[in-house]
Amino acid sequence: MTSQIHAHRQTRLTELHRALLAYEKNPKSKVFALLANLYRSLEEYEEAIEVLRQGLKWHPNYIVARTLLAQVYLGMGQFNSASLEAQKVIDTDPQNISALKTAIQAQLKLNDVSLAKKNIQKLLYHFPKDEKLEKLLGKLSNNNSTQAAPSDLTQFEMKPLSSLFNTPKKNPKVARLQKILNRIYEKQ
Secondary structure, three states: OHHHHHHHHHHHHHHHHHHHHHHHHOOOOOHHHHHHHHHHHOOOHHHHHHHHHHHHHHOOOOHHHHHHHHHHHHHHOOHHHHHHHHHHHHHHOOOOHHHHHHHHHHHHHOOOHHHHHHHHHHHHHHOOOOHHHHHHHHHHHHHOOOOOOOHHHOOOOOOOOOOOOOOOOOOHHHHHHHHHHHHHHHHO
């Protein structure tokens, strides 16, 4: 078990290192979304937003990155920004399930029942037998309820990595990753 945990940690750090190297080599490439997602998974939201904003300057219609930006805003509790970004994606790609789920969560937090109901109906098109979605839509329609979306609507999880192994500071890129990991340790 311990060796599996160590292997997972090794893999995560390797992913971070590779993504950062690829991004620094070519910040105009679409690898920015991968790097931002890794930052998001570590709850390094400001880093994720910075990378996403830079990448979206070069790729403004990159749906994956727009959806990720909405998810980062949601994770930060910036529900208005999350809703706006998710809605941009939905306007372009009405069948984007990740954007629909993100939008619904943000809209319910904002008490925007009308828009949340419309997005739940779109999601029900993809999952017509989802009893929890039907029940939530019924609650919103009948009671004008503004409860937060149930946890099963969460497409992604904001789980912090409790620890990643210490890596020697052999080069500046690894040192930058170590600084980020140290900030994560301090949060816990």
